[in-house]
Amino acid sequence: KNEVEQSPQNLTAQEGEFITINCSYSVGISALHWLQQHPGGGIVSLFMLSSGKKKHGRLIATINIQEKHSSLHITASHPRDSAVYICAVRSNSPKLVFGQGTRLTINP
Amino acid sequence: DAGVIQSPRHEVTEMGQEVTLRCKPISGHDYLFWYRQTMMRGLELLIYFNNNVPIDDSGMPEDRFSAKMPNASFSTLKIQPSEPRDSAVYFCASSSQGNAEAFFGQGTRLTVV
Numbered sequence: 456k457n458e459v460e461q462s463p464q465n466l467t468a469q470e471g472e473f474i475t476i477n478c479s480y481s482v483g484i485s486a487l488h489w490l491q492q493h494p495g496g497g498i499v500s501l502f503m504l505s506s507g508k509k510k511h512g513r514l515i516a517t518i519n520i521q522e523k524h525s526s527l528h529i530t531a532s533h534p535r536d537s538a539v540y541i542c543a544v545r546s547n548s549p550k551l552v553f554g555q556g557t558r559l560t561i562n563p
Numbered sequence: 564d565a566g567v568i569q570s571p572r573h574e575v576t577e578m579g580q581e582v583t584l585r586c587k588p589i590s591g592h593d594y595l596f597w598y599r600q601t602m603m604r605g606l607e608l609l610i611y612f613n614n615n616v617p618i619d620d621s622g623m624p625e626d627r628f629s630a631k632m633p634n635a636s637f638s639t640l641k642i643q644p645s646e647p648r649d650s651a652v653y654f655c656a657s658s659s660q661g662n663a664e665a666f667f668g669q670g671t672r673l674t675v676v
Contacts, residue, residue, distance in 0.1 A: 497669040498667040498670075500666065548619070549611060549613075549658070549661035551608060552608075
C-alpha cells in the first residue's frame with residue numbers, strides 16, 4: 456500500500472461544477488503539499504499546510520491531521536483548471552512522498 | 564528571480580550514451596532536489612542537497628546515476644551509461660529551508676532509444 460493515496464485517479468466534470476480531490480496518508484507528517492501539473496508543463500505548488508484550511512482564489516485545501524486526510528476543492532471549475540493534481544507529504548525530513556496524482560478534466 | 568531553470572528541456576539519446584541534466588536553483592535557496600517522474604511510479608525523489616552537500620541519495624537507482632552540486636547556483640544529474648528504462652521526466656526543485664515550499668523547474672524530458 457502506498458504511503459499516499461489519492462482519489463479519484465481520474466475526474467471529468469462540466470464547467471462550473473464543484474470539484475473535490477482527496478488524499479489519505481499513512482505516516483505522521485509535518486506538512487502536506489498540493490501541487491498542480493499541466494500537460495507537458497512543470498509543477499506548481501498550490502498549497503502547503505499542516506493544519507486547518509487554506510484558500511487561494513477558487514481553490515481551498517483542508518487537512519485533518521487526526522484522520523490523516525486532506526482535500527482539495529475547486530469552486531466554479533473552469534477548463535483551465537484541467538491538470539494533474541498531486542498530493543505530497545513530508546515527515547521529519549525535507550523529502551516529499553507523492554501520491555499518484557488525480558487527472559482532472561473540465562469540459563466547457 | 565526567474566525560478567528554477569533546467570536544461571535541456573528535451574533530450575533524446577541512444578542507449579549507452581552519457582546524459583547530463585542541469586539545474587540552476589533559485590538564488591538564496593539552500594536545498595536542491597532531483598526528482599524523476601514516470602507513468603508507472605509517479606514522482607520519486609532521487610537525491611537532495613543542503614548547502615551543496617548531498618544529504619540523502621537513497622533514491623538514486625544505481626551506480627549509473629550520479630549528482631553533483633559544485634556551487635550554490637548549479638547542479639548536475641548524470642546518467643552513464645543511459646538505458647531505455649531511464650526515459651522519464653526529471654525535475655529539479657529548490658527551497659529556502661527543508662520545511663519550506665519547494666519550487667520546481669520545468670523538467671527535462673529524457674528519451675533513451
